[in-house]
Amino acid sequence: MIDVVNMRFMGGGAGHGPSEEPIARQMEQMVKRQERGLIKHIGISNVTLAQTRVAREMADIVCVQNLYNLANRGDDEMIDELAKAGIAYVPFFPLGGFSPLQSDELAAVAQDVDASALQVALAWLLRRSPNILLIPGTSSVDHLRENVEAATLKLDADAMAALDKIGK
Numbered sequence: 001m002i003d004v005v006n007m008r009f010m011g012g013g014a015g016h017g018p019s020e021e022p023i024a025r026q027m028e029q030m031v032k033r034q035e036r037g038l039i040k041h042i043g044i045s046n047v048t049l050a051q052t053r054v055a056r057e058m059a060d061i062v063c064v065q066n067l068y069n070l071a072n073r074g075d076d077e078m079i080d081e082l083a084k085a086g087i088a089y090v091p092f093f094p095l096g097g098f099s100p101l102q103s104d105e106l107a108a109v110a111q112d113v114d115a116s117a118l119q120v121a122l123a124w125l126l127r128r129s130p131n132i133l134l135i136p137g138t139s140s141v142d143h144l145r146e147n148v149e150a151a152t153l154k155l156d157a158d159a160m161a162a163l164d165k166i167g168k
């Protein structure tokens with residue numbers, strides 16, 4: 001049995017993002033596999049808030065994996081709704097993906113807290129909501145260490161307010 005399988009919807013929205021395509025048929029297949037004991041928990045990926053609600057009516061969803069980071073805040077409402085339901089939100093491209101995040105505001109906060117800009121971007125995500133789980137990608141052991149250290153970085157209210165402005 002596989003612990004968690006994310007059903008990744010193909011979308012078709014901007015930049016391959018989610019679109020309001022029907023998801024019931026694929027969800028039925030996931031539920032069937034769960035009932036057969038092949039999948040322990042079901043997650044979904046690349047979904048809109050409306051699709052998330054449909055999926056939750058059909059199955060217990062344990063996690064949602066969508067594009068979200070300091071500069072891409074389209075899922076703010078979804079994150080809050082999932083947090084209330086105890087469902088994990090796993091942002092993909094947490095550092096911006098192929099073009100890692102950079103901005104003057106981010107650099108200024110990073111200088112203030114004596115950390116790298118990308119460490120601050122990860123620390124902001126962890127502070128953003130308790131249901132956020134991080135999967136930053138890296139091919140570098142040094143970056144991996146930096147990214148793990150970001151979990152201990154403290155951001156005060158002023159730093160959070162300055163960072164919040166980046167994506168709004």
Ligand SMILES: NC(=O)c1ccc[n+]([C@@H]2O[C@H](COP(=O)([O-])OP(=O)(O)OC[C@H]3O[C@@H](n4cnc5c(N)ncnc54)[C@H](OP(=O)(O)O)[C@@H]3O)[C@@H](O)[C@H]2O)c1
Nearest residue numbers: 045092093094095096097118135136137138139140143146
């Ligand atoms: N469900 C989906 O549709 C979907 C879509 C995209 C991605 N994902 C998943 O989401 C996860 C993260 O995505 P991702 O890796 O593409 O994007 P990401 O984590 O936002 O960014 C990775 C990029 O940031 C760089 N980086 C990482 N740590 C760094 C550091 N400390 N300092 C400087 N640069 C740093 C990496 O380069 P280096 O290698 O040089 O560190 C790489 O170029 C992956 O597990 C991926 O499989 C899922």
